[in-house]
Amino acid sequence: MSETQFGTGCHLHLIDGSAFIFRAYHALPPLTRKSDGLPIGAVAGFCNMLHRYVEGNTGPDAPTHVAVIFDKGSHTFRNDMYDQYKANREAMPEDLRPQMPLTREATKAFNIACEEIEGFEADDIIATLAVQARKAGGKCTIISSDKDLMQLVGDGVVMHDAMKNKHIDREGVFEKFGVYPERVVDVQALAGDSVDNVPGAPGIGIKTAALLINEYGDLDALLERAGEIKQPKRRETLINHADQIRLSRDLVKLDDAMDLPFRLEDLEVLDPDPEVLMPFLAEMEFRTLTKRIAAQLNVEEPVIEDKAPASDVPALEAVPFDQATYEHVSDAAALQTWIDLIYTRGYVAVDTETTGLNDMTADLVGVSLCVEAGHACYIPLSHKAAGGDDLFSDDTLADGQMPFDQCLKMLKPMLEDPSILKIGQNMKYDAKILARLNIDVAPIDDTMLMSYAMHAGLHGHGMDTLSERYLGHTPIPIKPLLGSGKSARTFDAVPVAEAVPYAAEDADITLRLWQVFKPLLHQSQVTRVYETMERPLVPVLTGMERSGIKVDRDTLSRMSNAFSQKMAGLEDEIYEIVGRKFNVGSPAQLGEILFDEMGLEGGKKGKTGKYSTGADVLEDLATEHELPRRVLDWRSLSKLKSTYTDALQTHINAETGRVHTSYSITGASTGRLSSNDPNLQNIPIRSEEGRRIREAFVAEQGKTLVALDYSQIELRILAHIANIPALKQAFADGHDIHAMTASEMFDVPLDEMTPDIRRQAKAINFGVIYGISGFGLARNLRIPRSEAQGFIDRYFERFPGIRTYMDDTKTFAKEHGYVQTLFGRKIHTPNIGAKGPQAGFASRAAINAPIQGTAADVIRRAMIRMPSAIKNIPAQMLLQVHDELLFEVEDSAVDDLIGAAKDVMENANEPIVKLDVKLTVDAGQGNNWAEAH
DNA sequence: ACGCTCACG
C-alpha cells in the first residue's frame, strides 16, 4: 500500500474513545451475551456508534486519517502533580469493566487505529496529534464534546459533538467559555472543575473567570495585578489562592508535545476487512448489526448459533454431582491454592454455614467455595469436637480446621475485591454474617434473585426447589445432620466429615444455577429488572437490617400488663355470660357455644367442619347478643399482646438493644418486600389501642424518626395505566380522590359530599385495584349484592378505561402466562386458564399485580438510590412498609433529610418510566413512630 | 403441619 505523507488536504479525525464508551453504556440497557451472559451492552452501543460514524463519513469533510484514542491506567502524570486529581471519580460500573478491552478489539475489527499510552490521558494524545496535524498543514476534527479539549480548537482544528451533531469552532468555544480557545485554560484554571476535582479559585465560576481574563488579558497578568481588583472578596480569593490556581492551570493544560510511538501516516483510513470484522461481530453475537454490515460489505453473513441455555447446555450435564470430589480445606496452603484459582476465574460461588437462621445472631461455622461445576470445597472453622456429655468439652474445636482469624484474613481481600464476582443463593444472609466479621462482600450475584426476576409467581426460589427444577438434582437434606425436636443441634455440632459434602454441595449447586440462569436472564428479558431492581437492593437492605430500630422494652412491658388486666376482666364477663369457663382463644369451642349451645343464627361450617367465628361473623352477631362483642374485644387485645407487646420484646437484640427485621426480597410475587423475624410491616395503626404500640418504636437520644409515605400511589398508578382522565385530573388538581369518585358516580356535588358516600366510593376505588366483584364489594360495604353490582356498573360507565384495562390485562395474562409492571417486572399467572374458582383468583391477581407491582418497583428504585442521595446527611434508612420509608435522623438534619429523601421518592420512576400522574410523598416526624406517621 | 384469625399496605 502506498503511503501518503500527511499534509495539506489531509483530514485527521480523532475519536474520544472513553466518551463513546460511556455514552454507549448509559444509552443501552445492561445487555448480556446470550450464550454465556457476558455483559456486552456498552460494546454493542460502541460498535453501533462506530458503524454510524463510518457510514456518515462521506463528502468533503471525510477523513483521510482516523484514530480512536483511549485512556490507559488510572494514574497519570497529573496525579503526581496533585494527588486529589479525579479523586471524586466514581468507580467504573462492575459490568462495564470486562467490556473495556472489547471496545479496543472492536475498534481494530473496524480497521480503525486504536491508540492509548500508559500514564497519559486520551486528551493529551489527542492534543499532540491535533498539533502535529496543524503543523503539517492538514485539518483535524476531534469527535468529542469534552470541554477540556476546547483549548485545542482553531487554526484547522474543530470539534464535533456527535450527540448534538454540532460542530464547535472558535466561536462555539467562545460561546461556552466567554473566551477564545487560547485562553480557555486560563478560565478553567480559575473556575476549576468539580468532576475532575480541579480546585480552581473558590467562588469563581466560568462567567466570572471569563470576565477577569478578558479584562486583564491572561491569567499571569491577572494574578500579577490581582491587587487592583475592586471587589474585596474576589481580590482576596485570587491573592490567597494563586498557587492553587496555577496548579489548576497545569492540571487542565493538555500536553500537546508528547513523544508518540506512531506517526500520523499510521492512522490512514482503511476499509474494514470483512474477514476480521464479521467474525468479531459474530463472536459478540450482535445479530442485527452483523446482518446489516454483512449486507453493506456484500459478504456472506456469518452464522450466529442460537445457543440454547438451561437443560441443553451439555457442559452442565456432563459433570455429575459427586460428593467424593469435594475438598476439605484445612490449612493456609490449600486455601491459598483456592484463592489463586478464584483469581484466575474472576468469580466464585460462596456459601456460609452458621449456627442458626437469624443472620443477626448466628455465628459463622464454615465457608464453602466453588469455581466450576463439581469443583467445590468446604473450609470448616468452628466445628466443635465430639465431646460426649462432658460439660467442659463444649468449647474444644474439632480437628481438621484452620484458625478462624487466619482464614478470614486470607478470604477478606478476595471477598472485597471489585474484580471478583461473588455468587450466592440468598447472598443477603451470607453478606450479613460476613459483614459482622468486618468483611464487605462485593460485587455479588444472587441465584435466588435471578430466579425471582424470571420466575415470580411460578414457583419458590429456595435452593432445593431450584436445584430440582433446573439441575435435576435433589440436594443432600439438612435434616439428618441437624436432627429435630429435642435432639436438634446446630451446624457447629455436625462432624466435619459429614459437613464437607453438604456444605460444598451448596456452593456447587449455586454455581451451576448461576451458569444456567445467567443466559436465561437475558432471554427472559429481565436483565434490567435484575440488574436495577434486585441485585442493587441487597446492600441497601443489609444496611437497613443491620441498623435495626430502637424499641423501648418498658413501654411494651407496661402495655402487656395493661392488656392482661383488661383481658382478665373480659374473660370474667364472658364466663359469666356463658355460665362456665372455656378457652376463649379456641374458635372451635367458641363456635359450638355460640351456635349449638346458645342457638344463635348464622352459623356456617367451613370445610374442616368447624363453625366460622371470624370478626365479620361476630360483628353481625353483636347486634343480637352481648357475648360476641366481648369476644371481639378480647381477641383484639390478645392479638396485640401476643403478637406485638410480648413477642417484640423477645426480638430486641442483646448486643444492639434494637430490633432487626429481615426483609425477604422474593417473598411476594408482585415485587413487594416482605418482613419477618419479626414482621415490622404489620405493626398496628388502624385502632387507637394498637396504634399506641408504635410509641415503643423510638429514636435514639438526639435523633428523630422521619416517616415518608407515598400518597395513594396505587390509585395514581391505576389512573396512569388504565388511562382515566378524570382520575388523572383529580390528582393533578390535588383533589380528594375518593370524594371526586363519589361525586362522579353518585352525581353529588363536592360541596354536598357526605362522609358515608365518600366511604363507599373509597371502598370501590380499592375494590378496583383488587379486581372488583359485586360479592366482595357487597360484603365489604355490608350492602345487598345487587346494590354493589349497581355501583360497579356505574363505575365502569363513568371510567370506561378501567374495564378496558381489566379485560386487556386478563387477555394478556392468558396469552403470555404472565403480566408485567411498567418497569418490566414479570409476574407469572399459571392458573389464569384454570377451570373453577382458581380462575377467578388468578384473574383478580393478574389485574392487581401490575398495579401493586409497579408501586413496589417505584419504592425499590427509591431505596436503591437513597444511600447515595443522603450520604452527606447524618441519617439512616431503617424500615420499608410498602409505601413508606422510615428514617432515623440527627435532630439538626431533619429538614435536609426530608428534602433529599422526598425528592428521590417522588422521582423514583424516572427516567425509564414517565407517569401522567405525579407521585406525592407526605412527611411526618417525631420521637416515636406514632408521632412520625 | 395446617387452618383460623387478624395485624399491615
Add this chain to the structure above:
DNA sequence: GACGTACGTGAGCGTA
C-alpha cells in the same frame, strides 16, 4: 346458570 370471590403478606394459637 352456578360457583365462589375482593389483592399482597407474616405470626400466634389451637388442634390434629
